[in-house]
Amino acid sequence: MTVTTGPRIPATDRDRPSSRGVAHDTWVIAKRGLVHMKRQPEALSDATIQPIMFVLLFGFVFGGAIGVPGGSYREFLMGGIFAQTIVFTAFGVALSIANDFKNQAVDRFRSLPIARGAVLGGHAVANLLKTVLPIVIMSVCGLLVGWSINGGLVDAVAGYGLMLAFAFAMIWVGVLLGSVVGTPEGVTGLGFVVLFPLTFLASTFVPVETMPPALQTVAEWNPVTTLADSIRVLFDNPHPPAGPGDPWPIHHPIAYTLIWAIGIVVVCAPLAVRAYDRSIAR
Amino acid sequence: MPEADATYAVRARNLVKRYGETTALAGIDFEVPTGTVTAVLGPNGAGKTTAVRILTTLAEPDEGEATIAGFDVLRDAKEVRRRIGLAAQDATVDPLLTGRENLIMLGELHQYRRKAAALRADALLEEFALAEAADRRTSGYSGGMRRRLDLAATLVSDPEVLFLDEPTTGLDPRARAELWAVLDHLVDRGTTLLLTTQYLDEAERLADDIIVIDHGRVIARGDARKLKREVGGDHLRVVVVEPGRLEDAARLVATVTGLEPRVDIGARSVTVPISQGVDALVDAAKGLAAEGIAVDDLSLHQPTLDEVFLDLTGSAPDDTDEENHS
Numbered sequence: 240m241t242v243t244t245g246p247r248i249p250a251t252d253r254d255r256p257s258s259r260g261v262a263h264d265t266w267v268i269a270k271r272g273l274v275h276m277k278r279q280p281e282a283l284s285d286a287t288i289q290p291i292m293f294v295l296l297f298g299f300v301f302g303g304a305i306g307v308p309g310g311s312y313r314e315f316l317m318g319g320i321f322a323q324t325i326v327f328t329a330f331g332v333a334l335s336i337a338n339d340f341k342n343q344a345v346d347r348f349r350s351l352p353i354a355r356g357a358v359l360g361g362h363a364v365a366n367l368l369k370t371v372l373p374i375v376i377m378s379v380c381g382l383l384v385g386w387s388i389n390g391g392l393v394d395a396v397a398g399y400g401l402m403l404a405f406a407f408a409m410i411w412v413g414v415l416l417g418s419v420v421g422t423p424e425g426v427t428g429l430g431f432v433v434l435f436p437l438t439f440l441a442s443t444f445v446p447v448e449t450m451p452p453a454l455q456t457v458a459e460w461n462p463v464t465t466l467a468d469s470i471r472v473l474f475d476n477p478h479p480p481a482g483p484g485d486p487w488p489i490h491h492p493i494a495y496t497l498i499w500a501i502g503i504v505v506v507c508a509p510l511a512v513r514a515y516d517r518s519i520a521r
Numbered sequence: 522m523p524e525a526d527a528t529y530a531v532r533a534r535n536l537v538k539r540y541g542e543t544t545a546l547a548g549i550d551f552e553v554p555t556g557t558v559t560a561v562l563g564p565n566g567a568g569k570t571t572a573v574r575i576l577t578t579l580a581e582p583d584e585g586e587a588t589i590a591g592f593d594v595l596r597d598a599k600e601v602r603r604r605i606g607l608a609a610q611d612a613t614v615d616p617l618l619t620g621r622e623n624l625i626m627l628g629e630l631h632q633y634r635r636k637a638a639a640l641r642a643d644a645l646l647e648e649f650a651l652a653e654a655a656d657r658r659t660s661g662y663s664g665g666m667r668r669r670l671d672l673a674a675t676l677v678s679d680p681e682v683l684f685l686d687e688p689t690t691g692l693d694p695r696a697r698a699e700l701w702a703v704l705d706h707l708v709d710r711g712t713t714l715l716l717t718t719q720y721l722d723e724a725e726r727l728a729d730d731i732i733v734i735d736h737g738r739v740i741a742r743g744d745a746r747k748l749k750r751e752v753g754g755d756h757l758r759v760v761v762v763e764p765g766r767l768e769d770a771a772r773l774v775a776t777v778t779g780l781e782p783r784v785d786i787g788a789r790s791v792t793v794p795i796s797q798g799v800d801a802l803v804d805a806a807k808g809l810a811a812e813g814i815a816v817d818d819l820s821l822h823q824p825t826l827d828e829v830f831l832d833l834t835g836s837a838p839d840d841t842d843e844e845n846h847s
Contacts, residue, residue, distance in 0.1 A: 259632050267629045271618065278617045278658070343613040347674075350577050351630045352602040 261354035268348075268361020269368070272335060276369055282331065286369060290377040293320050297444060298384050305445055310477025317377070317386045318470035318478070319443035321402055322463050324373050326438050328406045330430040332366045332413025337423045340518070359515060363410045370406045374399070390475035398473035401496065405466055408503035414511035418518050442467050446479045447489075459485065462499035465492035530555040530682045530713035531576060535585035538571050538737075545571040547737035548585065553682075553730075555590075558714040560728035562721065564834060568737040569717035570610060573686045576715070577607045590681050603631075606675030610686045612667040613674075616660035620651050620670050623659060624677055631678040638677075645673040649703065665696030672703060683707065685716040689723060701726060721830055735834040748829050757801055759791045759809070760818040767791065770814050777804045783831065789817070794832055 276282045297320065298313040307315040339345045348358045388395045416433075420426050440454060441447075441463035447455055458464050469492040471478040481489045488495040531553035538546040546568045553559045561569050574580040576587055578598045586593060592600040614623050621642050628638025646655045649669045659667060668688065675683060688704070689697040704727055708714060718724050724731045725745040733741040733748070741748055757778065761770050767784060771791045774782045778801055782793035795801045802821055809816055 264630060267626060271615070271626055274622070275617050342616060343609055343611060344615060346579055346607075346609055347613040347627075348630070349579055350602055350605065350607045351627070352599050352632065353630050 258352070258354065261357055261360065264353040264357035265360035265364060268358055269364035272362060272365025273368060275335065276365075282334075285327075285331065286373045287376055290320065290324055290373045291380045293323070294377060294380045294384060301444065305449075307446060307477050308479055311385060313381075313384055314386050314476045315446075315471065315478065316444065317381045318467040318474070318476055319441075320377060320381075321374065321470050322405075322441070322467035323438045323443050324377065325370065325402050325406045325466065326409055326434060326463055328366060328370050329409040329413035329416060330426070330434055331369060332362060332410050333417035333420065333426045333430055334423055335362060335366070336414055336417025336515070337421060337426045340417075340421050341423060356512075359414055359512065362414065363407070366410050366413070367403065367406060370403070374402060386476070388474045390473060394473045394475070398470050401466070401469055401473065401493065404500050405496065408500040408507070411504055411507040411511045415507050415514055418511060418514035421518060437461065438463055442478075448479055456486075459489055462488075462496055464488070465496045465499075468492040469496050528555060529553060529588075530557075530590055531559075531587070531715055533572070533576065533585070533587045536572065536575055536582045536587060537584035538568075538575060538580065538582055544737055546575075546582070549734065549737065549739055551732050551739060551742065553713060553715050555681075555713055556711050557729045558708050558716070558727055559730045559732060560724035561715065561717040561732050561734060562719070562724045562830070563717075563734040564719060567734045567834075569734065570686055571737075572734070573607070573684050573715070573717060577605055577684050578602055579607075603678070604681045606678060606680035606683045608668075608671045608675045608683075608685045608688060610690065612664075612671035614659045614662075614667055614670050617658060619656050619658055620646060620662070621655040623670060624674060627674050627677045633677075641677060645676060649673045663696075665692055665699060668692060668696070668700060669703065672700070676707075680712070682713045682715065685714065687717055687719065690719070733830065733833050741833050748833075749823070755795055755798065755821045755823065757793050757795045757805060758818065758820050758822065759805065759816055761789050761791075762815040762817055764789055766814045769812060770809065770816075773808045773812060773814070774805060777801055777808055795821075 276286065294317070297316050301316075302312045305312050339348075345358075388398075390398075416430065417426060420429055441458050441461045443463060447458045447464060450458055465488050468478055468489070470476075472492060529552045531551075533549055533551050536546050536549045537544070549568070549572060551559075561572065563569050571580065575582050576589060576594060578594050578601050581595060586595070588594065589601045590604050592604070594601050614620075615626070618626065621639075624642035624645055625635070625638045628641050629635060631638075633641065643652075643655075646652045649672065651666060651670055651673065654662065654666060659670060662670065672685075672688070675685075685704075689700055692700065701723075704714070704716075708727070714727075716723075716727065728744075730744060731742065731748060732739055757774065759770050759774060761767055764786070767786065767789060771782050771784050774791050774793055778793050778795050780793050780795075782791045784791055799821070802819070806819060809819070
């Protein structure tokens, strides 16, 4: 069926139900997000080469200098790098939202008869899937340099589950950031300034005990610390034991991390949806 | 008016939109009869894009209401979206997807099954002479190709009403002529078309009906001929020899015609729309002779649409001097 010129392209209304549901629309947008990642060399390298680089650089450069009670630094490091990658999910989301504003894809989508929430839902699904790739690559890379999952299967599954839960929460931080800032340049600038310190003021790369007291307090309450520690606990990797003087989060890293994940979704998701809606209804 | 009204594809009533201190639309009323082509003509910042954004559900009006094929843009936004196609001012194709992927994605979002979406994409690519570039990423397309794909994208859903916001802005003359041909073709099919433009020739060439807006208000409407007639038909034009006498000439023309003329210092000319025909020309000639103002040219002529536009809006899109007498 090829139509060259003149006649109207055959009506296809019979092939077209009025709505195929939010899941269908969400998946169409998610597929687009995945194609985007595949075709953006910098995004692809963020997801593949960067995690490998971090594991190797930190593992071998800091490995000799930083001692961790009860095991090797490289085993300790993996939980931190997982946590950092997950926190940076927000950055990728914010960037793709900002690019949609820049390319006016947002307007295009809004003028279509698609289910409410499908655009943001599609971004969320695509970015959740995008997070899986670096987690897998890091796991393999970690295994090669001496990291291993020492705990049981249930704990290991719980560990990966916790990572995805926190990644899901960070997606809404990203939507909020992208909608409020609105430009890719702005996102790059602000994202770096906000997220980078957040991942360093934590037990990501060094045990909290080595920090000066003031920073130590910040790090102890920073959910990035408890996320990294939770992963270490669930994979039974070396982690400094919680002492009697440590605050509640250090004693209950998994619960504290989950509370944060839920809290971020409860607070950020409605704000993010509102910021997104408002920034397109201009 | 609760039920769908087939007579008017677009109906806008007293649309008002403010952005902070700025009033983008100050109460706009107009209709577009089904199956016709209407051009919204106005300079930059007149409110054209704002009007299109409200009619296509992208922005909400502060006051007033609008319907598309009888459906309210606020209450029935989804029904409206099923019936419209929009080509925004900048082509909004996805740069990282190929032409085909762009159209298939939009087809799927218009709720076609994937296979139907793919067939439709192929047909549209063929029709818009993009079949060869179909599998290339659109970031490598030329401006004209991107516009054509954008237009094809708006047709994926076979829309009842098509909105084109400055479809040829930024295109070279050849790409512009190509796009006009495509639009002619669409119009032949009976699609209702509302396009905005800054170009009078474009409005005259494509539209049945022209709505002139400026500062968020409709200041005139009608076909090109009516608009020309409305501003008084003939224009009287005086070109003086000495620039120093330009003001005297302007004052004299004002006395003769009773209208404030437009003065163009660069062209040393005074122009005014007149209704008295040749009498005004004779009176002006006498007056100029009596005051001893030497003229290069004294003539009556039919206004161009550009002059109509100037008379209506008081400024041209790219004009520099205006109202610099007295």
